[in-house]
Amino acid sequence: MGFTIRRHQPDDWATVWPLLRDTFASGDTYAFAPDSTEAEIHRAWIEAPQSTWVSVDEDDGTLLGTYILKPNQPGLGGHVCNCGYVVAPAARGRGIASAMCAHSQDEARARGFRAMQFNLVVSTNDGAVRLWQKLGFAIVSTLPGAFRHAQRGYVDAYVMFKTLVD
Numbered sequence: 001m002g003f004t005i006r007r008h009q010p011d012d013w014a015t016v017w018p019l020l021r022d023t024f025a026s027g028d029t030y031a032f033a034p035d036s037t038e039a040e041i042h043r044a045w046i047e048a049p050q051s052t053w054v055s056v057d058e059d060d061g062t063l064l065g066t067y068i069l070k071p072n073q074p075g076l077g078g079h080v081c082n083c084g085y086v087v088a089p090a091a092r093g094r095g096i097a098s099a100m101c102a103h104s105q106d107e108a109r110a111r112g113f114r115a116m117q118f119n120l121v122v123s124t125n126d127g128a129v130r131l132w133q134k135l136g137f138a139i140v141s142t143l144p145g146a147f148r149h150a151q152r153g154y155v156d157a158y159v160m161f162k163t164l165v166d
């Protein structure tokens, strides 16, 4: 089963929101409050980023995943971008995040970004940490107890970084 990565369209929100709501409600991967409202997450995922993307099944259009791309800092830090990725539970382990991350790096380079930084990769999110390392991101620092995990309490978080230019 193939998939396509394309820009988020307003109609996609009907399936993107439940995926984000359920992901953030778990309180184990993103800092968004587990009870964030739809309006708050719409601002964070659709309105604030420079671009929002979805990965869909190319046969029936089912939502498989989504990612955002934005500058990590304003002004003089604006040449480093930041991304966030979520894959639907039923679609995990099929390379969707790998494809979206490769896509986001191409997109970032095309927009003139020189590096990509993840600010708060939860240290207990083993799959994500391993995946980003495999894709060339380095753990450049460990933030002690920086994430309040819904089940485990205060756990470390990593800053991960990849240079996108030679």
Ligand SMILES: CC(C)(COP(=O)(O)OP(=O)(O)OC[C@H]1O[C@@H](n2cnc3c(N)ncnc32)[C@H](O)[C@@H]1OP(=O)(O)O)[C@@H](O)C(=O)NCCC(=O)NCCS
Pocket: 023, 029, 085, 086, 087, 088, 091, 092, 093, 094, 095, 096, 097, 098, 099, 118, 120, 121, 122, 125, 126, 127, 128, 130, 131
């Ligand atoms: C992390 C996440 C984006 C990975 O998405 P995915 O589409 O399943 O990832 P891929 O299929 O591209 O995975 C590729 C590799 O990562 C590894 N991996 C991914 N998730 C894993 C997990 N939960 N446990 C162990 N390994 C995992 C796979 O082993 C795979 O490696 P391989 O190709 O060598 O076998 C997805 O699990 C998710 O949306 N999680 C919730 C939100 C989240 O944590 N986002 C990232 C925040 S930093």
